[in-house]
């Protein structure tokens with residue numbers, strides 16, 4: 071038994087399932103999760119001393135690579151003044167100005183501690199502002215684990231959502247309407263059958279929780295137009311895509327204006343940070359300026375602000391997103407070529423510093439339904455084969471992969487070479 075295996079056995083005695091967040095447990099792909107000791111640049115090092123090229127990046131924050139010196143130094147410097155004050159600080163003001171400066175549609179912003187808090191609070195605000203309870207989400211999009219967001223499409227003729235988890239009352243799920251991603255007609259139909267009742271649409275502008283699915287042409291623009299027509303707010307959840315698809319996120323990349331924007335991951339540089347912001351008239355509805363309540367003891371934490379600002383300031387340097395996009399394209403096309411060479415059917419999607427590989431005969435994957443029909447056995451074999459080769463991919467066929475600035479051409483070439491070996495075995 072190696073150290074990861076014995077730690078996992080030990081962990082399961084005191085931590086449910088041995089992990090503090092479910093997807094880490096390798097439930098979908100089987101086997102024992104790798105316990106990490108340290109990380110640097112493009113690499114993770116496990117507790118048994120093995121090195122991995124990492125394409126998870128702590129699920130998104132590590133866009134500059136792990137353990138970046140500027141971020142580490144900013145954190146250490148901030149920590150010298152104390153860890154938390156529960157009172158306003160200059161660094162929060164600086165962070166808010168930085169975010170509003172980079173993102174033109176964010177006129178005001180509120181800091182929170184996770185992506186879940188960001189989406190949950192943005193939805194409450196949208197409901198409070200419009201005085202409407204219902205909202206639309208898309209099947210396959212994930213927005214954190216708030217009750218009303220853990221909802222799937224109701225079956226048959228029902229338009230009511232159904233809880234995806236015990237503990238979520240059906241009464242909480244019934245205001246969640248579920249539409250099909252990349253299908254404007256499904257959204258139109260919901261607006262028509264619920265006139266004047268829909269507060270908002272929340273979506274991932276590039277879906278990253280059903281592998282990686284960019285919006286088809288006209289989809290985001292169509293949602294914007296439907297919201298305008300029906301007096302609903304467009305909530306763009308950029309927890310994953312923010313400062314990753316481009317400096318101005320996916321909404322900037324595709325040129326669509328949100329009413330509210332949710333942020334997380336990259337904005338904290340690895341510290342627990344989320345944020346939501348947008349139109350000033352809507353944000354002014356938030357306590358203490360307005361009536362919609364939202365709060366947080368550790369929100370705007372000075373260490374977290376220092377880490378986030380250090381990262382965002384580095385990301386503003388020219389050429390960063392061109393470099394990230396070029397690395398991502400090289401990897402995605404390299405993986406596809408490796409699959410073609412081995413004769414394993416594969417489709418790839420990529421945008422900015424996000425990518426996804428699909429084990430499917432379909433040429434292009436644009437719908438959740440197609441993702442569910444991918445060959446999961448091949449994905450699992452690919453995941454474990456790559457891990458064995460020293461390449462860390464997300465342990466689920468429903469997660470996007472992430473590049474960082476620290477991934478060198480040599481890292482990417484080595485990853486593609488590893489994929490050629492693994493895919494040849496899968497084909498055999």
Ligand code: PMP
Pocket residue numbers: 129184185186187189212213214215274278279307308309310334335344
């Ligand atoms: N929204 C999106 C799009 C996400 O990908 C995630 C997490 N992966 C969340 C919200 C929730 O963020 P957190 O895990 O920080 O609560």
